[in-house]
Amino acid sequence: MNDTILVNGKSLPWLYVQRGFKIPSFNYEVKTDAVSGRAGSVFKSRELSEHRFDLPLVIHNDYLAHSGIKSHDDILSELVEFFDFDKSVKLQFKSKKWYWNVYFEGPLEINSKTENNINVVTIKVVLADPYKYAVEGSQNTAISDAVSVVNSGTTDTPIIVEARALQNSNYFMISKGDEDYFMIGDDDLDKPLKDYSPLILEDEFKTLNGWTRIANGNIVDNILGGIVGGTYKLEKNKEGFELASFPEGKDWVGAQYKKGFSKSLIDFKIIVKGIIYQKIKGAGKIAYHIYDTDNRLIAVLGYLNSAETSANGKFIVSLFNQSGDMIKIFEARNVPLVNKMETLIIYMSLERISTNFRIKVWLYHHEKDANRTKPLQIADKTYTDSGNFYQRPVASIGVYEAKNGASPRMMRMHPLGIYLYQKLPKPPSARDMIIKKGDLIRIDTHTQNVLVNEESFLSEKMFGSNYFNVDKGHTELVINPPGIFDTTVKWQDRFL
Structure with missing residues (x-):
């Protein structure tokens, strides 16, 4: 069966992936240094690098094709509209349950005579983000301020945190283990606490x-x-x-x-x-x-x-x-x-x-x-x-x-x-109830965005906290302060 591609969920019914195409994966690059007088080299680093490849696509263009025979200019016009994006898009093979975030490069080279010919066009794909992401996302809701995340992929993956405040709070924190945490607000108990923005x-x-x-x-x-x-x-x-x-x-x-x-x-x-x-x-x-x-x-x-x-x-x-x-x-x-x-x-x-x-x-x-x-x-x-x-x-x-x-x-x-x-006068050393009852907090560790009620809250990010990923397998996350937030964590399994 011929495979085809989806770009942001859309396809061209007369465009197929050429048989024999090999999907690139595991795009690690090892860097070494040669040392004079020593056999071999010295290891420097192992990195998951950007990857570029050519994707050959077959154009079905005869009387039996979808919408019949198309001219060169008709084909080119539809291809340009299909691939012309100035930002990354989702590229999925229809037969697979994962996608890449990619950029496309030209040129598009098509035979001038397209009717009843086998036409192969090659699009250049740029993987600035070299990971694959599951099409179907997962989510879990916190119980007693703890939430389990099971990443079934082959590498760590970012998360989206959505927390609805059940009452006012001076901070929100989600943590993984003893070191990784993300926090907005101030939890310093030595500072007086008051709602300075009722x-x-x-x-x-x-x-x-x-x-x-x-x-x-x-x-x-x-x-x-x-x-x-x-x-x-x-x-x-x-x-x-x-x-x-x-x-x-x-x-x-x-x-x-x-x-x-x-x-x-x-x-x-x-x-x-x-x-x-x-x-x-x-x-x-x-x-x-x-x-x-x-x-x-x-x-x-x-x-x-x-x-x-x-x-x-x-x-x-x-x-x-x-x-x-x-x-x-x-x-x-x-x-x-x-x-x-x-x-x-x-x-x-x-x-x-x-x-x-x-x-x-x-x-x-x-x-x-x-x-x-x-x-x-x-x-x-x-x-x-x-x-x-x-x-x-x-x-x-x-x-x-x-x-x-x-x-x-x-x-x-x-x-x-x-x-x-x-806005009440706030002493420099005081804490404010920056989160109000009913507020919706949304943290995206991939785009490194934090919003409260659709307004950017990056200015309230605690210095030292980080946008962490969850590891492959099972991860337990903890929400603080306890009993204040109704929290859901969303993620997509990620693959090398």
């Missing part, structure tokens, strides 16, 4: 209850404002606000709903998120307007796509003084690669501690990273309020979504949620 508001927009519709008026914000008076409904998956109706107008028109905080805040951190559907082009904006105790605008975080026929999204953060004068303190436009993506999940955060503001934005490619594990286009900036113009306490927030009334086209984008924290 959660004030968490709303993931699964209900409109508690929100007040603003029936008319205008948000005085030259970039992210506009006419209000429209209405929201819940998005079809009940995880976001979606515009249900619009007010009249030829400029920006939309809906704003507001909610007050349980207390006014001086120092705070707010994280907001949204979803952007870029497949259907058009103008649109979503904005989170923050108000002071006198219901005056003090800050806004938002996303704007101003073009009618293309994706040109950008993030904007602005501040407003007591008189309503606006200053834009942050703007980040999407790079061309992001503009080509179909759906984005966007995040924006604003932190104010005294006169110092910190802004951070990041996003995820929803189709290729539905679990939000690889943040993209991270931007981070600070701003100092040297004149004390933006120090008023914050007391409420408005969620605004709008289209441009001058155009029939609208890019769909919806707000998805808010997380608001108070």
Whole structure:
């Protein structure tokens, strides 16, 4: 039976692996040094090196082939689309239960006359990561803060740790034996412990209850404002606000709903998120307007796509003084690669501690990273309020979504949620409850990423802890602190 290849799970039905191809494995390289006057050599190292090889593929191109006879240009076009990636992809032989992470190199050389001929094309494969990985992954859940991992491969393998906090905690640690451990936070018992960043508001927009519709008026914000008076409904998956109706107008028109905080805040951190559907082009904006105790605008975080026929999204953060004068303190436009993506999940955060503001934005490619594990286009900036113009306490927030009334086209984008924290003064030698009840921690020891609620937490990694692998065979992992986390460990058997 002819074997074929899968690239990121997809195949070409008329492309087969040439019979007689030998799969390379065990790509160890031994390095030695010659010593003058001594027979032989001296061993230096044994390393699993990068490996490159040619993969010969047969093109079936006659009347019996899938979709019939194809021209040279048709074949080339499909092959280029099949192999053209600027990052590593999964390469699997259909008959095998493992895959490589590979890069492809050209050139692709195909006979100019392809009809009714046996055509063999060779693709160059680069194994920067020389291991094979099992197609089917494994996972196990911790019992009494211990989890067993059984790696049935022939070498060690990285792990993914997912831990849901059942209550607040100042740290999370997972350890293997007495030496290998990974930790975020601080477990030093000599330091005083307190929650210096209590959660004030968490709303993931699964209900409109508690929100007040603003029936008319205008948000005085030259970039992210506009006419209000429209209405929201819940998005079809009940995880976001979606515009249900619009007010009249030829400029920006939309809906704003507001909610007050349980207390006014001086120092705070707010994280907001949204979803952007870029497949259907058009103008649109979503904005989170923050108000002071006198219901005056003090800050806004938002996303704007101003073009009618293309994706040109950008993030904007602005501040407003007591008189309503606006200053834009942050703007980040999407790079061309992001503009080509179909759906984005966007995040924006604003932190104010005294006169110092910190802004951070990041996003995820929803189709290729539905679990939000690889943040993209991270931007981070600070701003100092040297004149004390933006120090008023914050007391409420408005969620605004709008289209441009001058155009029939609208890019769909919806707000998805808010997380608001108070920032209390923290002594330099104190420990903070950096992990809140309900937080999801995700640690990937292969990509060396650590996320908490889809936000990078690398800054909280304990110095000295490491992204360890689990050995082949059985490994016991221990979770600390005990009784705080519901933890699952995922892995893929790995082979030489």
